[in-house]
Amino acid sequence: MAATWGGPLLLVGASGLAREVIPLAAEAGRPVLGVLDDQHADLPPDIGGVPVLGPVASAAAYPEADLLLCVGPSASRAAVHARLGPGSRYATVVDPSVRNPAGCPVGAGSVLLAGVAITADARLGAHVIAMPGVTVTHDCVVADFATLAAGVSLGGGVHVGRAAYLGMNAAVRPGVRIGAGAVVGMGSVVLGDVPDGETWAGVPARVLAPRPPVGSPR
Ligand SMILES: CC(C)(COP(=O)(O)OP(=O)(O)OC[C@H]1O[C@@H](n2cnc3c(N)ncnc32)[C@H](O)[C@@H]1OP(=O)(O)O)[C@@H](O)C(=O)NCCC(=O)NCCS
Secondary structure (H helix, E strand, C coil): CCCCCCCCEEEECCCHHHHHHHHHHHHCCCCEEEEECCCHHHCCCEECCEEEEECHHHHHHCCCCEEEECCCCHHHHHHHHHHHCCCCCECCEECCCCECCCCCCECCCCEECCCCEECCCCEECCCCEECCCCEECCCCEECCCCEECCCCEECCCCEECCCCEECCCCEECCCCEECCCCEECCCCEECCCECCCCEEECCCCEECCCCCCCCCCC
């Protein structure tokens, strides 16, 4: 499947994800105008060969561009989206190696990296990030702004809530619901529902004491 963005790209967030998207864009022959980040003054002048242009608020100066939110933490990505407002146009980036033979819908602004597999009757919302090797099996629903880190495996009928964050190689039992804004630690095996906003980790996964959202300064 080809990458599915139309015009030049503007990346929001000078993250590792942004650096992962830049070579995909080059491979697909799509220009990347630059990267926007509110920390631009502390960043090098270019990232991955692409110029750092200024703060997020300067997105309006590039009306010809399709935006891509490359902010890693789910909640932060949703917050930046809210700041940019409803008028923005978003690219959807799908690595050519992604398997989605049933044509399951993938929302605008989502990024599917190498080797993601989506089987049948699944739905991925907007601004979802699926890192390399994620498996989304039949009847799964992945809501807007969710993040599935590398190697996450979702059993059939799993529901991942809005802006939830699943760490690397987490495995989720069929039919389980991961709540909105919940975090699942890397390597966890999730056997039961995870309530909204909670952090669970381990094998089997158990709730951790309340903590700041992934990506917050500690
Ligand atoms: C779950 C997670 C968010 C917790 O991070 P944190 O709030 O900084 O927690 P800490 O590292 O302080 O650990 C708190 C406790 O949870 C345990 N813990 C943390 N992550 C764990 C995990 N994945 N599995 C099992 N236990 C875990 C720690 O051992 C510690 O236990 P203790 O209190 O008995 O010592 C984090 O460890 C994690 O897994 N993040 C996902 C990373 C990832 O996959 N990123 C992908 C993008 S590169």
